[in-house]
Amino acid sequence: MLSRWMSGSSRSLEREYSCTVRLLDDSEYTCTIQRDAKGQYLFDLLCHHLNLLEKDYFGIRFVDPDKQRHWLEFTKSVVKQMRAQPPFTMCFRVKFYPTDPAALKEEITRYLVFLQIKRDLYHGRLLCKTSDAALLAAYILQAEIGDYDPGKHPEGYSSKFQFFPKHSEKLERKIAEIHKTELSGQTPATSELNFLRKAQTLETYGVDPHPCKDVSGNAAFLAFTPFGFVVLQGNKRIHFIKW
Secondary structure, three states: OHHHHHHHHHHHHHOEEEEEEEOOOOOEEEEEEEOOOEHHHHHHHHHHHHOOOOHHHEEEEEEOOOOOEEEOOOOOEHHHHOOOOOOEEEEEEEOOOOOOHHHOOOHHHHHHHHHHHHHHHHOOOOOOOHHHHHHHHHHHHHHHHOOOOOOOOOOOHHHHOOOOOOOOHHHHHHHHHHHHHHOOOOOHHHHHHHHHHHHOOOOOOOOOOEEEEOOOOOEEEEEEOOOEEEEEEOOEEEEEEEO
């Protein structure tokens, strides 16, 4: 009887898989799913963990062994979509950027979209001119450390934060200047909302760029955005087809 029970238990364990999902604040959520669990089941677990009601903007992304990115399909088995060996690692990300982030009903939704766009800025996906970049970074600074305090924030304090893939000392000084003189008194929630309002006006807001070349062989990017289909060269939008 014992061996028969152990055999059944072993078979049960073989049908369970560990999944780790990296969240937008870089924390991780780990759970166990059954072999036949659909993507929707895992997504619902995550949304319950986050207390997230406005779910439609989000998805789960994973990278296959060939380094290609995919969105997890909710109607299919999680295990059958994975080409890697367990345990599985995925990422919770914004899939559909809201056309007006300020209109989102729940504060947690706005915060998650803020974290996504902050990541886009850091990874060079949210391209913009220097003045816009400085303002966006200053909003992040205000949201994370509050009002400027000369006793707590010595010269060069903004350099401790990584807002962009790379930036100059001149830009750091501009960020600190805006933070000191223009944003005093803003709460974290207000700064995050102002960040979202500014970000949504940029041509690269919500862009997930895919590299390509134009007819002359110059490097370019194709991307779908909340507003339409775009072609980018550098941080310039050279073609736009509105939905």
